[in-house]
Amino acid sequence: MDTATKPIVTTTSLSLLLHAAAIAAALLVYEKLAALDEAVTHGVEVQLISSVIVSGQLPAEVPQAQQMKPVSLPQQLMRTAEKTFAEDILTSLKSSTAVARNDEVEQTDSDRDEQPADARRVQLQAYQDESPASALQSTEASQQHTILELLHRRISDNKEYPYLARRHRREGVATVAFILHPDGSIENAHLVASSHARALDRAALSAVEQIEPFDAAKEYLERAETFQVDIEFDLL
Amino acid sequence: MNKFLPLGAAAISASFAVPGHSDVGPVTNEVPTVVVSAARTEQSTLTTPASITVISRQQIEDSGAADIVEVLRGQGGVQIKDLYGDGSRATVDMRGFGDSASSNTLVLIDGRRLNNPDIASPDLNAIALDDVERIEVVQGSAGVLFGDQAVGGVINVITRRPGAMRHSLKLSAGSYNAVNLHAMTSQALDNGINYRVSLDARESDNYRDHNELSYLNGFAKLAYDYSSGSVFTELQYIDNDLNTPGALFADEVAEDRRQANASFASDYSNAKTTVGRIGLVQEISSNWSFEGEVTSRKTDGDFRISFAGGLPSTGNYTQNRKIQEFTPRFIGFIPALNNTMLTIGADAVESEYDVSTIFGDQFNDQSQRSLYAQALIPASMLDFTVGVRHARVDNELRDAGMFAVYPTGVNIEDEVTVATLGLAIKANDNWRLLLRADQNYRFAKVDEFLQPAFTPAFSPIELKTQEGLSLETGAEWSRGGNSAKVVVYSLKLENEVAYDPANFANINLDDTERKGLITSGYWQATQRIGFSASYTYTDAEVTSGFATGKDIPLVAEHSALLSTDYVISTSWQVFAEVVAISDRVLGGDFDNTLSTLPGYGVFNIKAGYQVSDFTFSGRINNVFNKKYSDVGQLGFDPNAGFAAAEAFYPSPEINFLLTAAWNFR
Numbered sequence: 001m002d003t004a005t006k007p008i009v010t011t012t013s014l015s016l017l018l019h020a021a022a023i024a025a026a027l028l029v030y031e032k033l034a035a036l037d038e039a040v041t042h043g044v045e046v047q048l049i050s051s052v053i054v055s056g057q058l059p060a061e062v063p064q065a066q067q068m069k070p071v072s073l074p075q076q077l078m079r080t081a082e083k084t085f086a087e088d089i090l091t092s093l094k095s096s097t098a099v100a101r102n103d104e105v106e107q108t109d110s111d112r113d114e115q116p117a118d119a120r121r122v123q124l125q126a127y128q129d130e131s132p133a134s135a136l137q138s139t140e141a142s143q144q145h146t147i148l149e150l151l152h153r154r155i156s157d158n159k160e161y162p163y164l165a166r167r168h169r170r171e172g173v174a175t176v177a178f179i180l181h182p183d184g185s186i187e188n189a190h191l192v193a194s195s196h197a198r199a200l201d202r203a204a205l206s207a208v209e210q211i212e213p214f215d216a217a218k219e220y221l222e223r224a225e226t227f228q229v230d231i232e233f234d235l236l
Numbered sequence: 237m238n239k240f241l242p243l244g245a246a247a248i249s250a251s252f253a254v255p256g257h258s259d260v261g262p263v264t265n266e267v268p269t270v271v272v273s274a275a276r277t278e279q280s281t282l283t284t285p286a287s288i289t290v291i292s293r294q295q296i297e298d299s300g301a302a303d304i305v306e307v308l309r310g311q312g313g314v315q316i317k318d319l320y321g322d323g324s325r326a327t328v329d330m331r332g333f334g335d336s337a338s339s340n341t342l343v344l345i346d347g348r349r350l351n352n353p354d355i356a357s358p359d360l361n362a363i364a365l366d367d368v369e370r371i372e373v374v375q376g377s378a379g380v381l382f383g384d385q386a387v388g389g390v391i392n393v394i395t396r397r398p399g400a401m402r403h404s405l406k407l408s409a410g411s412y413n414a415v416n417l418h419a420m421t422s423q424a425l426d427n428g429i430n431y432r433v434s435l436d437a438r439e440s441d442n443y444r445d446h447n448e449l450s451y452l453n454g455f456a457k458l459a460y461d462y463s464s465g466s467v468f469t470e471l472q473y474i475d476n477d478l479n480t481p482g483a484l485f486a487d488e489v490a491e492d493r494r495q496a497n498a499s500f501a502s503d504y505s506n507a508k509t510t511v512g513r514i515g516l517v518q519e520i521s522s523n524w525s526f527e528g529e530v531t532s533r534k535t536d537g538d539f540r541i542s543f544a545g546g547l548p549s550t551g552n553y554t555q556n557r558k559i560q561e562f563t564p565r566f567i568g569f570i571p572a573l574n575n576t577m578l579t580i581g582a583d584a585v586e587s588e589y590d591v592s593t594i595f596g597d598q599f600n601d602q603s604q605r606s607l608y609a610q611a612l613i614p615a616s617m618l619d620f621t622v623g624v625r626h627a628r629v630d631n632e633l634r635d636a637g638m639f640a641v642y643p644t645g646v647n648i649e650d651e652v653t654v655a656t657l658g659l660a661i662k663a664n665d666n667w668r669l670l671l672r673a674d675q676n677y678r679f680a681k682v683d684e685f686l687q688p689a690f691t692p693a694f695s696p697i698e699l700k701t702q703e704g705l706s707l708e709t710g711a712e713w714s715r716g717g718n719s720a721k722v723v724v725y726s727l728k729l730e731n732e733v734a735y736d737p738a739n740f741a742n743i744n745l746d747d748t749e750r751k752g753l754i755t756s757g758y759w760q761a762t763q764r765i766g767f768s769a770s771y772t773y774t775d776a777e778v779t780s781g782f783a784t785g786k787d788i789p790l791v792a793e794h795s796a797l798l799s800t801d802y803v804i805s806t807s808w809q810v811f812a813e814v815v816a817i818s819d820r821v822l823g824g825d826f827d828n829t830l831s832t833l834p835g836y837g838v839f840n841i842k843a844g845y846q847v848s849d850f851t852f853s854g855r856i857n858n859v860f861n862k863k864y865s866d867v868g869q870l871g872f873d874p875n876a877g878f879a880a881a882e883a884f885y886p887s888p889e890i891n892f893l894l895t896a897a898w899n900f901r
Contacts, residue, residue, distance in 0.1 A: 148265065148266075148267050148268060149268070151267045152267050152268045152270060155267065155270045156270050159270055159272040160272070161272050161273070161274040163569075163577070164519070164525045164567065166274050167567070168465075168466065168517050168525075168527075169397050170461065170466075173269075177264065179260055194463070196428060196461065196462075196463060197461070197463060198463045198464045198519060199519060199522075201463075202522060203272070207270070207272075223259065223260070223261065224259055224260040224261065225260065225261040225263075225265055226260055226261060226263070226264045226265065227264070227265045227266075227267055228264045228265070228266050228267065229266070229267035229268075229269070229270055230269040230270070231269070231270045231271075231272060232269055232270070232271045232272065233272045233273075234271060234272070234273045234274075235273070235274055235275075236273050236274070236275050
């Protein structure tokens with residue numbers, strides 16, 4: 001038996017591991033310092049990341065769906081919505097490393113999960129972005145909740161990616177229209193545009209139908225109004 | 237014009253009056269888009285309560301790995317044996333099987349089995365790494381869900397799905413005159429048609445002398461997604477030529493570790509593989525869906541193999557394999573039973589395996605049929621899994637030549653039933669606990685029946701089916717970007733099929749037992765730096781009969797991986813890893829009498845630079861230039877009267893690979 005080889009090798013392996021750990025620790029300390037430095041230089045993370053969104057510098061990697069679609073909304077609503085989306089993106093970026101860096105994380109059904117694959121780099125870009133003027137815009141945005149936001153939230157609360165659709169890797173956008181009455185009831189929820197996958201269409205309709213009764217309606221509506229929502233199913 | 241009443245702002249409500257008197261407002265109001273997302277890497281597509289480690293596309297790219305072997309090496313619970321250090325003849329070993337690892341770890345690509353009806357290892361290069369979306373490492377046996385050979389674990393490779401039109405071109409060059417080319421184009425059209433075409437070519441002289449590799453892999457997949465399902469067809473062609481330098485005895489290694497023994501000067505192994513596959517996914521109702529594939533794989537190989545001390549072989553031997561599979565299954569939910577998810581399926585595998593060498597010819601057919609069902613019953617905090625599989629095998633074997641065992645042919649049949657019980661407890665958003673008992677099996681390979689036993693004189697050994705029980709428990713934690721998991725298991729086998737080189741025969745070992753611990757974790761230390769670590773402890777030994785108390789050859793007791801990746805800026809990224817493994821009993825040394833194969837630690841680094849559509853990276857393997865052998869085995873040294881001696885497959889010293897990639901639309 002060549003007994004001499006074994007301890008030498010074990011020692012060398014151990015020493016390698018220790019070296020690696022030391023290098024890692026050094027990198028870590030450097031990194032902490034660098035992060036601290038950045039925080040001082042750039043101020044509050046919230047403003048900076050919001051600024052990227054509001055000033056239209058949204059990196060291309062962020063899914064289109066997260067950008068506001070200006071329809072026939074009043075200016076005030078637009079602002080509010082922008083802020084909401086800025087918040088959403090911020091939230092998503094804050095937790096982005098979860099998905100980008102570790103894919104074993106159990107996903108929860110919240111907007112936080114709507115992250116671009118390489119969000120970590122996006123975040124770094126946001127970090128490095130210096131545009132205080134546009135940061136100001138976003139902090140001025142109204143905190144007011146609107147019915148569109150409330151509907152968005154309630155539908156989001158009910159959204160579900162059907163298991164079989166996930167398993168079969170089906171993606172798509174389903175557009176659902178419905179009439180909301182001041183008493184909170186929903187009428188005539190139907191597909192305006194199909195996602196091209198039956199399972200996703202069903203899930204989209206179901207997410208809308210489940211918001212009934214939408215009690216907040218009476219506070220906003222004098223009469224029934226037609227609403228339309230795009231529900232986008234994305235596998236990240 | 238405002239159409240909505242701001243909360244509590246009655247004063248301006250008058251302005252909301254809309255002309256006309258219809259019941260419904262005339263304008264459609266657009267609610268901001270609701271995005272429903274799920275991580276592709278979500279573990280739910282495999283309906284097993286096993287602990288699953290997912291290696292994502294991003295992790296693969298960050299590591300700069302050139303092939304699947306480099307990605308898997310050091311992962312928790314995974315041991316790699318790479319004969320030539322180029323991944324071309326590498327084996328994945330889960331749970332410590334050593335020599336027979338390739339028959340006890342199941343490797344799947346998009347659900348297609350790469351394992352063979354004969355003892356040849358699954359071809360881990362059958363899919364180009366650039367075409368991989370993610371790799372799922374299923375810890376432990378999955379006998380009910382996957383059947384034959386899913387004993388130690390399952391490696392499930394998922395390929396990338398076409399999205400918007402994308403093309404990529406990647407060129408690598410490195411040590412030993414290695415040149416790799418990868419070209420790919422893929423697109424999902426609006427009408428539901430999507431396709432992916434890729435070409436992978438690789439040439440290398442490799443580290444050892446007489447080890448030149450030439451590899452070509454062409455792949456095309458065409459799919460059509462319609463509202464209630466999808467169909468696909470894929471075609472693949474792999475041409476793999478390799479000169480095989482064989483093993484070296486210790487004195488030869490000391491003399492020149494890159495040399496090939498003169499006896500092996502004309503040895504090679506070439507194979508051409510074609511794969512055709514069609515598949516269907518069809519929604520049957522809102523709760524049920526059908527999935528099924530028909531696959532045909534054909535490999536025509538020719539090779540030369542010589543023996544140390546003998547004259548170089550001159551004959552061209554052939555080895556041909558044809559496998560046809562039909563794998564239908566129904567998956568559905570039963571709302572009345574708390575949305576219990578049922579998977580009911582059947583597998584049919586028909587194989588032909590013929591080999592012709594100087595020792596004679598073999599003509600083997602094997603037919604496997606199985607039926608399985610598994611239910612996953614969700615309760616408030618836990619998922620309960622129960623399942624059963626019944627499998628039959630029918631072997632028609634015949635051989636000819638001087639060592640023929642069944643010259644007039646023989647029919648060997650067997651059947652086996654396995655069951656599984658599992659419990660996954662989701663304690664809270666961060667913790668998941670797993671408890672699982674899974675029975676597993678592997679039928680003896682067709683060529684294992686035909687290895688003649690020299691003692692007693694040529695009496696055939698009718699191998700029994702290997703059966704086992706895997707008991708495991710695990711805990712998984714994740715929060716934010718951080719995660720950790722630990723799995724503890726015991727795997728007891730009866731009739732483990734193994735090769736006994738002392739008697740040149742395949743035998744059923746008496747009882748064997750493997751116990752072990754697998755831990756792994758990821759720590760996102762800061763925005764820019766992340767650490768990944770895993771440690772695996774494996775205790776694999778024979779517990780009764782022949783070789784009682786002896787360690788299973790080629791299984792390391794300890795293996796560990798520590799890696800870090802650091803995003804320096806939006807364009808620069810570096811990655812470093814240490815892979816360490818303890819010493820192992822040499823392959824075939826069931827008596828544990830030879831000296832052990834020394835353990836080693838290897839340090840690899842990679843730097844990547846990205847600018848617009850271009851990515852450049854360089855990876856250096858074995859930075860500290862360790863001289864080690866990944867694989868070693870019991871050999872018979874002609875210079876020592878053919879006495880048993882240590883033989884090694886020396887692994888590459890420090891080496892590098894530079895890569896330039898262009899991804900464009």
